[in-house]
Amino acid sequence: MISVDRFLKTALVVGGGQGIGLGFVRRLLAADDVERVYATYRRLESATELLAIADSRLCCVQMDITDESQIAAVIHQIQTETKALHYVINSVGVLHEGQMQPEKSLRQINSEQLSRYFQVNCIGAMLLFKQVQPLIAHQDRSILATISAKVGSIGDNHSGGWYGYRASKAALNMFIRTTAIEYKRRCPQAILVALHPGTTDTRLSLPFQRNVPPEQLFSVDRTVGQLLAVMAGLESSDSGEFFSWDGSRLPW
Template sequence: MAFINQISNANVLIVGASQGIGLGFVQKLLQDDKIAKIYATYRQQELADELITLESENSEKLTCLQIDITDESQIIEAVQKIRAQVNKLHFVINCVGLLHDETLQPEKSLRQINADNLLRYFQVNSIASVLLAKHLLPLFRHQERSIFASISAKVGSIGDNQLGGWYGYRASKAALNMFMRTVAIEYGRNSPKTIVVTLHPGTTDTRLSRPFQGNVPAEKLFSVERTVSQLLAVIEQLQQEDSGQFFSWDGSRLPW
């Protein structure tokens, strides 16, 4: 990774690494000799078999942490475990996101609005990232360049919204963008070498997007490997003045 070129022993944290884009980042970064340590989080052990196998095969480099990032106490505990081993992080990316599950589907109309479901969207997609920002700050306060990225979504752009629907997902990703824009301003004062960005990965062939791939042209449906490579290419080009911005997978800036 170009932004790590000046650092011989970079430390990385991938949040939400049991599957999809997060797992793809772990697989890709394990191959990078400039990275000393990778910390990777997962929530459910039964969905993290591949990640845990990677840890057993790369035990010196990869450490897995089981946390639910909607629980602040679990974030605090995980950060304490990381700080017991290293005193700085150079790259953090939060890949956790909720669009649907067994009980939750994106709303097509106001009739489907449910307050509990809206709260879940915000807890996972918005609040978790700002809690991470709160507790990771001490690990970013160093003199080497660092990046704190969160996976957002183009549908979280207010200016780009032409179709409506998906109230909870759209609003929670818009809130994520605002949280991280605000974090970027505070980090600019307290951790000025850290670049804070939100990233739209494009439609990636993961469990999150699978029920909604029907109208996606084949050339716009990315493999996990392609998405990770594209996002790393965007990350490598980031400059300090880009902190607080919202980027698409092709490096273009998205409207708020």
């Protein structure tokens, strides 16, 4: 088990119903110094494993990250029970959904799909960081981590394609960088980072795993352990940065 930060007492995992988010929930509940984990999920049918966890420290709440009123309601609920969050982990993201698939060429681009990518992959995160700010304006170290993606790196883009996903993740990285600057003034103990998890064996990556070497396809548990290790080693000067699963910094 990866040891989490000694100040960690209460955590919020957004998108905890499946995949990497569910992995974070399980790891945090396995940590001795976590007294409460709040986990959100969007759809009941995709959150059966989360809802089956029998642990009195876990509170599961239904929430759509694209709806600010729902985010505000969840934050209000948390505020009635605790004054501080020490970990806020956003694992929500969309790459494919129904008929929506990442674009291979300009011919496949349409405004509805681009809007969906941006709404889920970056705008929702900003609404979350706006609403959660009062719960991290305290004197203990806190980590706010959002799952980004290496393909969102403009400097590392050598193959093209995946227009909406790439652009929404690049926008997410800029939002994180900018928010970290404001948080330095308002929440000086908060560290805000974007994290690239590597290719992880989840529903998001499933249609694209065929060309991934086995040693580069991580289990959810391995990914979460690696990302928790990165978080544990963060310093105040790292706020606003973009890290890969191995702790290396990624280019913007």
